[in-house]
Amino acid sequence: MAVADVAHAPIGHIHPPPETFVQKYVFSFDHKVIAVQYFITTGLFFVLAGLLAELMRAQLAGPNNHVLSVTTYNEAYTVHGSAMVWLVIIPVLTGAFGNLVMPLQIGARDVAFPWLNMFSFWLLPPAGIFLFGSFLLGAPEAGWTEYPPISLQEPAGTSMWCVAIFLIGVSSTITGINFLVTIIKMRAPGMTWTRMPLFVWATAVTAFLSFIATANLSAALAALFIERVFNVPFYDPSRGGSPVVWQHVFWFYSHPAVYIMILPAFGIVSEIIPTFARRPIFGYKAIAYSSTAIGLMSFMVWAHHMFTSGLAQWVQLPFMALTMLIAVPTGIKVFSWVATLWAGKIRLASPLLFVLGFLSTFTFGGITGIFLASVPVDIHEHATYFVVAHLHYVLFGGSIFGIFAGLYFWWPKMTGRMLDERLAKLHFWLMFVSFNATFLPMHWIGLFGMPRRVATYDPIYGETNLFISISAFVLGASFIVFAYNALKSAMNGEASGPNPWGARTLEWMIPSPPPYYNFDRIPIVLAGPYDYGQPLPYRDVPPEYLTARPLH
């Protein structure tokens, strides 16, 4: 047990904690501080990108509104989409949740490369400045996919967009490598792969995807930037380039990116359900291995975004088949989660409520994904509001519901204080109802002829759009409830204690918020984390933390 002996060294022998304000809170190496930095930064971007969405809905409330000019409207949806994908969902799930939870769950004192972790975070604020700053030079207008040749003809803001997304790509790649090394090398003694918490499994697969896939996006962006600034024709068809090349390389990244945006949410769900159902997760290995299967398959389905781009039929068929095949491991996960609720002793606290919302909306989004996988049906639905609806059911109904479930779940660990449960439940119901009211009708108008990315539209869709806009405003307002709740908790929230939910993973075996360097002694892991009713499977955890018991 040589490894365990080294890990057992008292922390005084390692590093003294930082003392200056800048070391502590600005250029911190501490994964927990970096996680909070990610939360605050992405939270700010979420508000900005959300406000852009509300502006768009104001424009779309009537068929021929002039709330925004056509150009501003186009800029708004492009920056909204780009910011939500790259500045909010990806960094909050990897940078924020990954940093906050993963090292604690594997019993590590930090990530493998703390300096790189800090560097990776500090690429985010300049990326945000470049992306939102692009409005000054004329923001990109062609949507978050920025297909050339139109993206070659746009004003200088599009070059800023390239730089912003490139920075995020670098950040994402670095974090991927960092997390992979951390998970492979720094698990506490005794934590075998099949004793890892499922959030760590999800983070490992996500890190692998970020590490492998993101470089392709960087290459595509570099080529777009070079073509725009130095006039080297990669994509311009009138000078021998091919616009379809961008689509292939972009989606070769962006389909795995869809899973980068959902797998960590799967991980969050897999932690919350057994905790609140008070019983082992159903099918641990099935969930862990299906995450891996989804991760690998995500590299083989990119062209399903391009069924109307003029691909040959023999290219479309394998992509259709593989896309449909992904439904199988995804179904296994959903059914296993539902089965975990069976015969539990369920505490319907706010994290679980958000997870139930997640399961309901994500299942719907997954099924409309199958509708889009079938080539003939996709040909009709592609680039309509049906796709807008599907995407929001997966990325909002999936990722954002998962993010808020995780926030409510780990908030006490992060801050040492509880959130108000009544406000949390109000937030959930407002968000769940207005989310469905906003995005469900979009399927309808998309199927019946409304294309996406238009500032004005046929008046026959007027009433539905007005309803959608009103719902979208309520949806936006629901987040004010969360902001108020967070503020109230920070001011005078009830102290949470180390383990308010009675969970069994390692992050709950230390005080809240965790001390600098997390573990006095690295614990030794004896079994998997989900055996509710059994004694806790850890050695060297101080006895006061071993009496895991929910607060309420």
Next chain:
Amino acid sequence: MGVISALGMWGVVVFPIDHFLKEAAQPAGDIDWLFRFMSFFSVPILVYVNGFLIYFAIRYRKRPADSMEAVGSPIHDHHALEAWWTAIPAVLMLALGLLSYRVLPEYYGAQASTVTMEAIGHKWDFEFRYPGLKQSVYNDLYLPVNVPVTMDITSSEVKEEDAVIHSFWVPEFRVKQDMVPGMVVPIHFTPDVVGTYRIICTEFCGLGHSDMWGKVHVVSQSDFDAWFSKQQHQAASAGPSVQLNHGDAAAGQALFQQKCSTCHNAAPFDQKKVGPGLADLFDDPKHPMLVDGKKADPADAAAILEKGYSGVMGTMPNMQANGLSPADIANLIAYLQTLRK
């Protein structure tokens, strides 16, 4: 839950898709059938997942009598159950894949077609070329009913700034194909219900994207022949001459808002949108470069409206593409003259 599922499945089978969105061409019926097939099996999945979520959350909730240490069943897995919920979706996916594969050739497979034509996307017009017709038709597509069509779909690449991706979509036909510059993709369909339907661009193509739509008129063979010979006749006669003196400035202003204001401001030259501002068209010394270095007069402006423009200032479509009649041009010129300082 069984009852709700059955009701939902029955609803899917009898739902009148055709009532909300006509099935007006050959692949439409088959695609709607596939859509129904998927909806049919989606309903029970949704009902059972949501139903069990709600049922379990209520049935197995912690009750006040339960102690804080109470836990649920210790069961970790159940292999038979897991095998079922892996196998059933896999079989459904296989079936769906095969059924989708069966429908596909209707778009892409070669078939005997009696009309082969071209569709070309421009900023922001659909151009259609018929065999045997010298000039193109813009935005108003005429097709004879029950005649298979092969349409070669592409985008303009005459001028670099005109070359962008558009998409040709007729919702009532369930037909969509991106118009990619440098690529020609043939698609097949057979319109089978007489009527007028929308053609919509679904790929973002710039400022005019929201307004880029046209109409497809599916007409009887005899109506089609009549329309076609009228087009041929028009092509044979000389281009329309414009009477500039009788324009109506008010009508021109309305037309300007409708047709021109996407690209042009009624403001000084420098306030460009896509093209220059047109407020002082006939006086500003910067404008004459539009017409070969001379100062513009109404006849020059009318010539640009009629023939379009392509040069240092950019590209402007001609009167056919913009859907302007000679009278419209006269009205527009009359309106532009009222904007003089």
